[in-house]
Amino acid sequence: MxxxxxxxxxxxxxxxxxxxxxxxxxxxxxxxxxxxxxxxxxxxxxxxxxxxxxxxxxxxxxxxxxxxxxxxxxxxxxxxxxxxxxxxxxxxxxxxxxxxxxxxxxxxxxxxxxxxxxxxxxxxxxxxxxxxxxxxxxxxxxxxxxxxxxxxxxxxxxxxxxxxxxxxxxxxxxxxxxxxxxxxxxxxxxxxxxxxxxxxxEIPVAVDKNAPSRAFAKLVEALKRLGRQPAAGESCVDLGASPGGWTYVALQHGARVTAVDRSPLREDLMRNPQLTFVKGDAFSYHPVATVDWLVCDVIAAPQRSAALLLDWLSRGDTRHFVVTLKLRGEEDPDFLNDLRQKLTALEVDWNMTHLNANKGEVCVYGSAKIPVEGPR
Ligand SMILES: C[S@@+](CC[C@H](N)C(=O)[O-])C[C@H]1O[C@@H](n2cnc3c(N)ncnc32)[C@H](O)[C@@H]1O
CATH class of the missing domain: 3.30.2130 (VC0802-like)
Known part of the structure; x- marks a missing residue:
């Protein structure tokens, strides 16, 4: 020895x-x-x-x-x-x-x-x-x-x-x-x-042949890492939701989902009474009241997705969040460090990692440290 x-x-x-x-x-x-x-x-x-x-x-x-x-x-x-x-x-x-x-x-x-x-x-x-x-x-x-x-x-x-x-x-x-x-x-x-x-x-990548897209595995993994799942009846906004993998996961947990995308979700999801579909721009969408979950997998420059997350958190618009940053390798080398500092300054519990289910992406997930009080 x-x-x-x-x-x-x-x-x-x-x-x-x-x-x-x-x-x-x-x-x-x-x-x-x-x-x-x-x-x-x-x-x-x-x-x-x-x-x-x-x-x-x-x-x-x-x-x-x-x-x-x-x-x-x-x-x-x-x-x-x-x-x-x-x-x-x-x-x-x-x-x-x-x-x-x-x-x-x-x-x-x-x-x-x-x-x-x-x-x-x-x-x-x-x-x-x-x-x-x-x-x-x-x-x-x-x-x-x-x-x-x-x-x-x-x-x-x-x-x-x-x-x-x-x-x-x-x-x-x-x-x-x-x-x-x-x-x-x-x-x-x-x-x-x-x-x-x-x-x-490491978390094995989830497999579900009924999911509308392979992307569903990213949210499954992020929720496991977070150690928290949407509870039945909780509100969830899914930005960049089509074809619906993340919405599918949130609905399975019993959440009420508002899905925002320019394209509709898979047909069966569109018929789900727990789903409200908003056709439009993810970056212009603002909830009328604080939601339990913001999940965002929108295809956009990572700086835009990061800014969106910081806006939601600084306005107290969400209690928990899972956001994909689609890195392109062209970002300012300090981009992720800046985001870390801003999230820390906002006093949220945050994590930033490359998920097992990610390819060339980073996932930021976490919770507001002080639970946000009800509707504003
Ligand atoms: C990677 S896909 C999302 C996959 C989804 N999370 C799933 O599990 O099926 C990205 C989506 O972002 C949408 N998108 C891109 N830019 C958008 C914008 N500005 N506003 C709304 N949706 C947008 C695209 O239409 C596309 O459906």
Whole structure:
């Protein structure tokens, strides 16, 4: 068993876009380098600024560790669990053998699958070398804790909800059967770190052959990351809604949806009594009263979508939001940093990430910190 380390943070790059992540960190004044494909290392604590957009997860205080067997991994974890003892904690163990853990489905493949009426379960699209070893390590740790760490076992929880202030996070990313990166982050996890409650920050892309468009998966994923869904009867405005994937998701949750687009939605959605369709320009639409949800997937310059979101939030027009920014690679390099600062100044809980279901896009989602009072 061996270790080496220091003040390191390791990021798991979204879509294995290491160059993009290194460039993003560089714009924030951080020197980063690829540790191995899909993993980017920075030699100082930078999570205080939140996860970069192009990182799915971070390992604060990452330490390179090795163990020759499953049982040795369990013993090593037990040795390192001291800082999380006495409170609830979660463990994320994942393989990162330089292989993508999630098989992606391109638009064409999705349509083919849909037309052939082949549906694929989330389990089927989740694969990955070493998964089995990770589960064995977790099982071996559980057995060890039964003998030597009852209190720790009691605190070990599993959830994909956002972290509570009292929860700690322990992460082990195996690079090979005998080597990996370990991070022990005791509670309270600073909210500014924005660590993902999903293992490796990854969520399998949802599949639903009845959805009117593949875009529905973006909203499904954003809601999972947000840890909140529209409740029955809540109001939702969907800007740039056609053909209706996001509206379809909101309606399934029982929300009342106002869909704004220049084109109508799929016919069955247009007949839904919970839907009001407004034919027109998304940027000129203003709600008459505060709504529960603003969701916006409009095709527009990202600066326009960002400005729209900031306007809605500064007027108190929505409680929760999910907005796509269609990046074109031509934006001012400081565009996303400016948006971060403006959202922080507005005192909203915000997240900005490249979703598993995104292609060349960024999703901004979150909630107003102080619930907006009823209709104005
Ligand atoms: C990516 S699609 C939205 C897909 C939708 N979220 C779904 O799940 O089916 C973008 C939509 O934005 C609409 N759009 C673009 N500019 C718009 C504008 N200024 N006002 C209203 N709709 C607009 C387009 O007509 C298109 O239907």
């Amino acid at each position: 061996g270790t080496s380390g220091g003040r390191l943070i390791l990021f798991r790059s979204a879509e294995a876009d290491d160059a993009g992540l290194i460039a993003e960190l560089g714009r924030a004044g951080k020197v980063a380098r690829m540790q191995s494909p899909g993993l980017v290392l920075v030699e100082e604590e930078v999570v205080g600024a939140g996860l970069p957009v192009l990182a799915w997860q971070g390992l604060p205080g990452a330490e390179f560790v090795s163990a020759p067997s499953i049982n040795a991994w369990a013993r090593l974890l037990l040795e390192r669990l001291g800082p999380v003892a006495g409170g609830p904690w979660r463990l994320h163990v994942l393989p990162h053998y330089g292989v993508r853990a999630t098989e992606r489905m391109g638009a064409r493949a999705w349509h083919t699958a849909r037309h052939q009426e082949r549906s694929r379960t989330e389990a089927e699209v989740t694969a990955g070398a070493g998964e089995h070893r990770c589960r064995l390590i977790e099982n071996a740790l559980r057995e060890l804790l039964k003998q030597q760490g009852r209190q720790l076992l009691k605190g070990w929880g599993q959830s994909e909800l956002p972290f509570l202030p009292e929860e700690s996070l322990v992460q082990l990313w195996l690079c090979s059967p005998e080597q990996g990166w370990l991070s022990v982050a005791p509670a309270p996890l600073p909210s500014s770190w924005k660590l993902s409650p999903f293992v490796g920050g």
